[in-house]
Amino acid sequence: MFRGKLYIDGTWTGDLLDTFDVKNPATGEVVGVMPNGGKAEAAAAIEAAQRAFLKWRKYTAAERANFLMTWHDLLLQQKEEIAEMLTMEMGKPLAEARGEIEYSASFIRWFAEEGKRVYGRTVPASAENKRIHVQKQPVGVVAAITPWNFPAAMIVRKMAPALAAGCTFVGKPAELTPLTAVKIVELCEEAGFPKGVVNLVCGDAKEIGEEMTSHEHVRKLTFTGSTAVGKLLMKQSAGRMLNLSLELGGQAPMIICDDADLDKAVAGVVASKYRNAGQTCVCGNRIYVQETIVDEFVKRLTGKVVQLKVGNGLEEGVHIGPLIEKKGYEKVKAHVDDAVAKGARVVIGGKGQEGNDSYFYDPTILTDVHDEMLVMQEETFGPVAPIQTFATDEDVIEKANGTRYGLAAYFFTENYARGIRLSEALDFGIVGWNDGAPSIAQAPFGGMKESGLGREGGQEGIEAFLETKFVSIGL
Template sequence: MAEQVEVLNPADNSVIETLDYTSEDQINSMIDAASKAFDQWRKVDAHERSAKLQKWADLMMEHKEELARLITLEGGKTYQEALGEVDYAHGYVDWYAGEAKRIYGRTIPANTPDKDVVVRQYPVGVVGAITPWNFPAAMITRKMAPALAAGCTIVCKPAVQTPLTTIRLVELAHEAGIPKEAVQYIVASGKDAGRIFTTNQTIRKITFTGSTPVGKTLIEESGKMVKNITMELGGLAPLIVHKDADLDFAVDETIKNKFRNAGQTCICANRLYVHEDIHDEYVKKLTEKVHALKVGNGMDENVDIGPLINQKGVDKVLDHIKDAQQKGGELSRSLEEIQSLGGNFLQPVVITNMTQDMKPMREETFGPVIPIMKYSKIEEAVALANDTQFGLAAYYFTNDYRTGIYLNDELNYGVVGWNDGAPSAPHAPFGGVKESGYGREGGIEGIEPYLEKRYLSIGNLNTPE
């Protein structure tokens, strides 16, 4: 009997569905099938590929409520958030349906009259994709859509905690006319999928979203075969509130940014630096609104924050809170109140009197916690914000254009929001620097990792007789 995985609802730990793991032999067979499909799919006219992707995007909107329900049931986020994620995921498919028709080459003036120099772009080959559980629709579509638009075929490994959304998305892709072997899914552990993808010679590209330690392993193993790789890794996003910021606006944007998916996002603010002149007022306004947020089952109405993904996630967040408290951090509500709902639910908390050595300021918390540290000079805030090996996203609030431009120039991050707590968009490049990875997803840049450039020099172009 095949090994199985139970997909659980984080709200009550009930079993939603039981799936068979895909065996290694099955995965390798699927990769072989993807290779054969690649020979056909790469030759499909770009306009036809575009039309099929657009049909897929349309089907996603027709099944929007169904997809959102799956996202909430297996991932825990509120239904309203899940609807927003479907819109976001749809945006990637819609965008790359258009980009499929814009894979341009170029001609280069030759250095001799009897030559032409031409550069064209071709799909890289079979892609292996590995995605996390926190955005089961968005993370996979921003890999599948550009890969298919480029003419690649792709084998997708969603997180075992949230595979159902990917499964349904792949089914809709097939319904849209994209060949079954061109886009496939597997049910496997990240470790097994990573090992198979990195060692199978047929996989020519690996795209991964997840933790930095796992990403480093994939980079090392992929290097043995010089595979094309894109890595979107960990984050530790700073959020700076300068003394001239619009405080009410900054508070609202902070909450919108921080509590998406109960704080379980790689780009949500992990640590806040607030100017000493406005610190107390900002904290007061923020705490009042944070404590008014309703925590509960994501399928219930009027819920602002759903459960964390599992008990392991809860334990990590509590460890961060306790570490801060033991080192002098002041909690806006007691540990008992934070845990009062039980299960995978945590009440959100603001922690003040933070120092840079506390865990929430050094490690990705992935939970509904807002740690705040004072600063006096803008240079100090920049130094604190950049004091990390990560560089995915950063945010700041100021109404002074000089301060805004200075911060953008000095913060070493791939995605920056100036008076904007939600900068991500399908038409813009997303990705980090330093140990947050390399390569970009979204925008015109997002299709480039799935393409190889080929330089053709045509000689003997003398005037024919």
């Protein structure tokens, strides 16, 4: 069993604190123990980060990049060990866990280089005896709160640009999956980051969150999670006008047009909908299929879904692991039960499996779905694909945009002009055109409307950790 610790000011600590268990959601087995930190530990980490920031910000971009690339190399060298830890605490299949580690490493590499391209500029002055310079500077101490569904990627996607920009970092992983974050921070220590540059606290979410939003030395808060919690953090941060990046909930539509390559569309739906057992904020939650092709599409999709194996993510050949906890399982079950009660037809799946503190749900396809069903109104966060038909592009665009969320959307068409019109009409921050898995390190990731503020990845990802300063020089 893994015994994790908090990492504050270059020291692993927390031995005197109460602890909480971390369980494998596939078996209910306790796989780790973590100290239950709170306000005092969060404050100590923030103060250590502030002391370190005064020095770290003065390192050159190239020097910071060297630390990041050492960290990157260590992460890939220990990919198997960390992927196994990730699967044990989160449940996703080991192949997916390996992919998440590789995805995480791609952000470290990208931002190690992007940190060298933080450019200012010289602006023409309005008077002969003036010079105007615009500078980019690190925002300061960054506090990050990350979710359980991607225990490696979500913390790394925030940490890498923050460190590359010259900020210092205090991370708080989810209590359900903190062990992967501990392993990642261990690699930061091994990479030689100066003490206080990277800190990790875990425990009481309320106490830690309140300290992060109120402490005078925190200059930025970055959060990935539910819209409800994002709004709460925004309220808590308002008194200090805290710089925020919020990556929140989704309700992604997937549109299958009558001129789509159906094999490509089916592959895209499977990749989006069933990855991580549907427990992703960008997974297709509402599938709209043009009415003239729905029978053939459902036939082909069913042929793929029937091949998906459910089980312990550590076992060979498993495609879909457990749901993370009972609350999530009950939501998925409630969505399917509600849909069936209101007239939906279960094509495949529609059943759950409860074990000893473990919860699995079979990959499911529903047809005859309509807008009054919960599965079309709320984020299911499970392996359930509800299919509704549409007649015209105008109709499906209205339905797709008819949500307060705007994180990701997908459509499948082989018609270029139609694709351009759809991509421009959809009110979502990420759009996959014939692509069920569009996220990459070099492109901005984030949403519109109630799906959040700011972007991660791409050039925009490092801008989120920079302040812009205008200097007017009189000669």
